[in-house]
């Protein structure tokens with residue numbers, strides 16, 4: 365009886381212990397799962413991928429697409445990335461003009477990597493270090509510009525099934541690969557040398573795996589390797605050939621120089637001849653002459669008598685060159701016989717106002733004088749010709765400054781320059797809002813191609829142009845969709861336009877300056893929005909704020925706070941609801957305060 369009770373108590377204790385242990389492991393499991401759900405990814409893997417994103421160029425916008433965590437809910441929304449068990453296991457980015465040097469040890473932290481596929485790109489430098497990546501099964505790096513030798517450590521990748529290195533510039537000898545798992549191996553079309561190692565794997569591969577490596581020899585190529593004496597003889601022959609080739613190249617070089625010098629001289633004479641036949645601004649003089657106003661030729665309207673140093677006849681005699689074509693006509697640089705130059709915009713689609721209304725509007729715009737607004741010097745109106753003559757602002761537009769020549773060789777546009785440009789634009793726009801306060805939307809065409817940049821010793825100086833155009837169109841807004849305000853939410857929804865519509869356009873320009881992205885550009889897929897402000901909002905809300913920064917300013921860490929503060933202001937300016945956007949005067953004040961704070965901290 366006693367033993368029975370004792371055994372019952374014992375079995376109860378055992379049952380309870382088991383139950384307790386089951387409950388303990390179950391709870392541990394839940395905690396682990398929750399933890400993984402919260403973390404969702406491994407930061408060191410994200411960091412390794414960001415190294416690729418930030419050091420390479422490609423036709424795919426990796427910078428825009430690779431934001432946030434690479435693995436969410438165990439799947440990846442990043443282009444070319446596959447996840448498994450919350451780890452990055454596959455990087456497949458082939459045929460997208462990926463160019464640059466791969467960071468040397470970036471892959472080491474992606475511990476569970478099974479496959480890398482960078483085929484058909486333009487990658488330079490040494491092959492990546494794959495030490496320790498024991499799960500690697502496929503390495504496809506063919507059709508690139510890799511150079512240097514094949515790392516010896518590759519033979520230690522024991523699970524490797526595919527190694528494709530063909531069509532690169534690899535040199536040196538082939539390491540002794542002999543992994544039983546290796547079922548596909550190709551090093552053809554490189555500059556590999558020496559004897560193919562006599563491992564059982566390499567010896568049974570077909571000739572095509574080694575083709576077109578001029579100094580490779582061994583059984584798979586049906587080519588016996590030369591003895592050391594033959595090698596020395598061959599080396600001597602190579603020296604002689606190299607010497608002859610050098611002599612020939614030198615001769616050719618001298619011939620080319622002589623040819624270029626002669627050609628340049630001839631071209632100089634030709635340019636001088638052509639100067640007189642250059643396109644002359646008077647090409648449209650016949651139009652003006654035929655118009656109803658022909659009798660009034662010479663009646664350019666000037667706003668500042670000091671600037672009235674030329675008349676219509678002078679302008680028609682000026683030599684002119686087209687500097688750009690926009691939505692509302694062609695812009696010329698006209699150089700007068702005095703040597704002074706002006707910018708002349710020949711307006712199209714501006715026939716909706718009566719002559720009186722047009723002149724009234726122009727007389728108001730002509731009063732505007734501000735250091736950040738391009739000055740209107742004069743205008744001309746006839747039934748078939750409408751011209752606006754602006755001061756000439758040389759150098760370039762903000763669009764060109766931000767986006768042209770991206771890639772190798774471009775001088776980065778630093779953060780302090782960007783900040784000063786933002787401030788200049790804000791000052792110009794705030795002034796327009798005060799001066800043209802009765803206008804529905806004072807600028808109405810604010811975009812980076814309408815910000816002209818002039819470089820001085822003190823730095824970049826920005827001026828707004830193409831302002832006031834909404835007032836030159838009829839109230840039916842027939843051609844208003846050619847203006848930048850047509851991208852605003854209120855225009856799209858056909859709601860009331862106000863000064864806040866300009867504020868929206870200003871917010872978009874700020875985002876363009878901070879991110880280096882072209883608004884409305886970029887690729888659209890299920891993960892990215894075409895709209896710059898939507899994309900920035902999503903990334904910033906997910907707490908990956910610095911992902912939005914242009915690569916050219918990303919390294920200026922001390923400026924990150926200011927960059928992100930300005931991003932916040934830009935997002936307020938691009939709020940869907942106009943009434944929630946700040947006034948331009950408030951925006952300018954906040955920018956100035958921020959600039960002051962930066963100066964004090966320095």
Ligand SMILES: Nc1ncnc2c1ncn2[C@@H]1O[C@H](COP(=O)(O)OP(=O)(O)OP(=O)(O)O)[C@@H](O)[C@H]1O
Pocket residue numbers: 687688689690691692693694695707709738754755756757758760761809813814816829830846
């Ligand atoms: N005052 C100026 N001084 C010097 N260059 C100018 C001036 N105004 C315009 N330009 C040049 O002419 C180009 C065309 O300007 P334009 O305003 O006609 O077209 P846009 O800005 O590209 O388009 P939109 O007509 O929609 O504003 C500009 O990109 C700039 O290079």
